[in-house]
Amino acid sequence: xxxxxxxxxxxxxxxxxxxxxxxxxxxxxxxxxxxxxxxxxxxxxxxxxxxxxxxxxxxxxxxxxxxxxxxxxxxxxxxxxxxxxxxxxxxxxxxxxxxxxxxxxxxxxxxxxxxxxxxxxxxxxxxxxxxxxxxxxxxxxxxxxxxxxxxxxxxxxxxxxxxxxxxxxxxxxxxxxxxxxxxxxxxxxxxxxxxxxxxxxxxxxxxxxxxxxxxxxxxxxxxxxxxxxxx
Amino acid sequence: xxxxxxxxxxxxxxxxxxxxxxxxxxxxxxxxxxxxxxxxxxxxxxxxxxxxxxxxxxxxxxxxxxxxxxxxxxxxxxxxxxxxxxxxxxxxxxxxxxxxxxxxxxxxxxxxxxxxxxxxxxxxxxxxxxxxxxxxxxxxxxxxxxxxxxxxxxxxxxxxxxxxxxxxxxxxxxxxxxxxxxxxxxxxxxxxxxxxxxxxxxxxxxxxxxxxxxxxxxxxxxxxxxxxxxxxxxxxxxxxxxxxxxxxxxxxxxxxxxxxxxxxxxxxxxxxxxxxxxxxxxxxxxxxxxxxxxxxxxxxxxxxxxxxxxxxxxxxxxxxxxxxxxxxxxxxxxxxxxxxxxxxxxxxxxxxxxxxxxxxxxxxxxxxxxxxxxxxxxxxxxxxxxxxxxxxxxxxxxxxxxxxxxxxxxxxxxxxxxx
Numbered sequence: 001x002x003x004x005x006x007x008x009x010x011x012x013x014x015x016x017x018x019x020x021x022x023x024x025x026x027x028x029x030x031x032x033x034x035x036x037x038x039x040x041x042x043x044x045x046x047x048x049x050x051x052x053x054x055x056x057x058x059x060x061x062x063x064x065x066x067x068x069x070x071x072x073x074x075x076x077x078x079x080x081x082x083x084x085x086x087x088x089x090x091x092x093x094x095x096x097x098x099x100x101x102x103x104x105x106x107x108x109x110x111x112x113x114x115x116x117x118x119x120x121x122x123x124x125x126x127x128x129x130x131x132x133x134x135x136x137x138x139x140x141x142x143x144x145x146x147x148x149x150x151x152x153x154x155x156x157x158x159x160x161x162x163x164x165x166x167x168x169x170x171x172x173x174x175x176x177x178x179x180x181x182x183x184x185x186x187x188x189x190x191x192x193x194x195x196x197x198x199x200x201x202x203x204x205x206x207x208x209x210x211x212x213x214x215x216x217x218x219x220x221x222x223x224x225x226x227x228x229x230x231x
Numbered sequence: 232x233x234x235x236x237x238x239x240x241x242x243x244x245x246x247x248x249x250x251x252x253x254x255x256x257x258x259x260x261x262x263x264x265x266x267x268x269x270x271x272x273x274x275x276x277x278x279x280x281x282x283x284x285x286x287x288x289x290x291x292x293x294x295x296x297x298x299x300x301x302x303x304x305x306x307x308x309x310x311x312x313x314x315x316x317x318x319x320x321x322x323x324x325x326x327x328x329x330x331x332x333x334x335x336x337x338x339x340x341x342x343x344x345x346x347x348x349x350x351x352x353x354x355x356x357x358x359x360x361x362x363x364x365x366x367x368x369x370x371x372x373x374x375x376x377x378x379x380x381x382x383x384x385x386x387x388x389x390x391x392x393x394x395x396x397x398x399x400x401x402x403x404x405x406x407x408x409x410x411x412x413x414x415x416x417x418x419x420x421x422x423x424x425x426x427x428x429x430x431x432x433x434x435x436x437x438x439x440x441x442x443x444x445x446x447x448x449x450x451x452x453x454x455x456x457x458x459x460x461x462x463x464x465x466x467x468x469x470x471x472x473x474x475x476x477x478x479x480x481x482x483x484x485x486x487x488x489x490x491x492x493x494x495x496x497x498x499x500x501x502x503x504x505x506x507x508x509x510x511x512x513x514x515x516x517x518x519x520x521x522x523x524x525x526x527x528x529x530x531x532x533x534x535x536x537x538x539x540x541x542x543x544x545x546x547x548x549x550x551x552x553x554x555x556x557x558x559x560x561x562x563x564x565x566x567x568x569x570x571x572x573x574x575x576x577x578x579x580x581x582x583x584x585x586x587x588x589x590x591x592x593x594x595x596x597x598x599x600x601x602x603x604x605x606x607x608x609x610x611x612x613x614x615x616x617x618x619x620x621x622x623x624x625x626x627x628x629x630x631x632x633x634x635x636x637x638x639x640x641x642x643x644x645x646x647x648x649x650x
Contacts, residue, residue: 039635039639053646054639054642054643054646055639055643056639056640056643056646057643057646057647080636080639091647091650092643092646092647093647094616095640095643095647097636097639097640
């Protein structure tokens with residue numbers, strides 16, 4: 001970043017060799033001030049000079065920069081789903097996260113899209129096109145996948161299963177979000193925010209409008225960059 | 232000696248290796264520890280060694296050994312017949328598969344831990360115990376003692392009240408008198424008034440030393456880490472009470488000197504955390520390791536292995552055994568365990584502790600499937616936040632698979648405290 005202007009951003013998969021991926025990314029940025037976040041933050045900090053912040057604080061700072069009136073953040077990432085509240089002064093306040101399993105996270109959606117042979121984009125579109133939903137009873141990613149396979153075998157329509165899956169994960173996310181005191185404005189961050197069906201279901205469930213930033217999946221990275229700038 | 236106790240030597244060796252490694256990583260890497268901690272390091276290194284030998288020797292002299300899982304078991308009564316009371320092993324996941332053969336998977340780690348240690352024949356204390364005392368506190372323990380009965384030589388179950396009315400105090404008195412009679416029977420000795428008074432004095436002195444240690448932790452910079460203070464609270468359950476008191480007081484003398492010189496183990500101004508909730512038995516150091524690894528210092532434990540277990544003293548005045556037992560009942564009846572309803576005293580105590588030890592925030596520690604504490608966690612969090620005490624709830628078990636998730640939550644909570 002330069003001041004509050006983003007001059008370059010890059011999204012890539014962590015893969016099974018995160019340090020190799022980081023080496024490649026860092027090669028193009030010699031000497032840049034760096035702040036690490038996410039599950040690999042401490043691993044990264046052992047190899048590069050950087051500051052470390054949690055993704056919770058990072059996304060809170062990023063959200064505030066994207067939407068200064070933001071008081072609540074819903075962040076649906078791959079490994080975790082979080083609901084975060086910020087004080088009127090912009091400080092991190094309460095947060096709630098999913099339990100240690102993948103239920104209610106972006107990973108759940110990915111596994112289910114694969115089970116139905118949908119691409120990520122098709123998956124949300126198909127769900128939105130359904131007029132009724134096949135109800136999913138299981139929230140465990142492993143059990144839900146076999147339930148989806150059973151529904152397919154029974155001849156259920158793919159888009160109806162897709163809507164059922166979106167409803168299941170939304171209800172999980174909603175119960176998490178309702179655990180913190182929601183205040184407007186609400187920003188939706190993380191890769192999950194790119195899913196239009198998920199957005200609609202959560203907006204309906206909360207009876208509130210969600211603000212969708214450009215590139216919601218890098219809100220935490222933006223927060224990190226701003227943190228580096230402030231300190 | 233080990234074979235005579237009926238231990239599984241291979242499994243016991245494996246346990247000791249695991250324990251030794253974990254201990255080294257957790258405690259010995261801390262910087263600038265008080266010298267007085269060497270005593271506790273020694274006790275821990277000999278917790279399955281010299282201390283057991285002492286206990287076995289005492290048994291040969293005719294003294295009786297009583298094993299317990301709960302701070303409601305009155306040590307005074309055991310000491311009055313020259314008996315030894317020890318806390319039994321329940322702080323780690325050991326032989327989980329065997330424990331889960333007997334118990335549902337959704338049983339708390341503490342109960343599964345006790346079963347695992349017992350079933351795999353690696354807890355020398357349970358082997359050395361002439362009588363194991365169970366207590367009907369939570370439903371998990373109450374029902375699992377029905378199965379546990381077959382795993383130990385002599386299980387005695389103490390019943391417990393669930394409310395704090397006069398009728399409940401009478402009930403606890405009845406149970407303590409019944410317990411005293413059983414202790415007399417097992418030991419073959421009668422409880423004399425002087426011996427009981429002396430026993431009360433011994434336990435008061437032990438608790439007094441812990442009160443002193445707790446008070447010193449109010450200093451900034453923190454003169455002792457939360458991990459080390461927790462260790463002292465854990466050793467409390469294993470060591471000879473008089474020697475423990477002396478060593479703890481020596482540790483306190485050193486800490487007072489440190490405070491005088493402004494020395495500490497964390498930087499001045501480091502975020503200060505109060506832990507509240509389920510007990511952490513040896514070697515359960517999982518959450519404190521994460522908290523202090525993130526450069527926040529734990530300044531108190533509102534826990535059975537901590538201030539909930541040690542906080543009140545017993546009145547030593549009384550002319551008869553009955554009067555002294557009444558005093559003991561009065562003291563133990565104040566313990567604000569979450570099995571009681573309502574249990575608002577506990578919330579007041581958490582607030583008092585947060586203020587006294589200048590905590591910036593509270594981390595509520597709940598063991599998965601511990602209904603009493605997990606259910607209290609919600610109202611406790613709400614009340615503390617309403618009082619402007621930032622609170623984080625962590626529910627976990629003894630497994631290590633969620634360490635990174637917990638680390639993220641704890642670090643984010645510390646970021647919140649820093650503002």
